[in-house]
Amino acid sequence: MANPIDTKHILDPLDRELVGILRKDGRAPLSKLAEILGVSRGTVQNRLDRMLASGALLGFTVRVREDYDTDSIRAVMMIEVVGKSTSEVVRRLRGFPELQKLHTTNGNWDLVAEIQTASLADFDRILREVRATDGVLNSETSLLLTSV
Secondary structure, three states, X not given: OOOOOOOOOOOOHHHHHHHHHHHHOOXXXXXXXXXXXXXXXXXXXXXXXXXXXXXXXXXOOOOOOOOXXXXXXXXXXXXXXXXXXHHXXXXXXXXXXOEEEEXXXXXXXXXXXXXEXXXXXXXXXXXXXXXXXXXXXXXXXXXXXXXX
């Protein structure tokens, strides 16, 4: 399967600034974004439409303060991938909503996943599902206890 991101679309400085603002406030109205950027609402809308269409921008989400949901189970999972199947494994892992973030890395591990679940039972289930994913050779998971 081809990479969903249009490799011809390079984010320019205005695009990057827009994405940065949206990372802080994904619900900001177009008028506020336009005011901050010093451009028209139409320019902001066109930029958003283009980034969404190209796959450079995947969508908008809610961010919750880490200490807000103190009952959730959070962990970091290091993942080793078989051969050159990283792209396919990433595509499969993106289907797990419990994987909050997924990063490529160097060293002994190929990927690092940030996991968040509502219970230990859900945590156990997601660990099994990730480990059973075709292309995942090995993993190591550490629970996150307290943010300091």
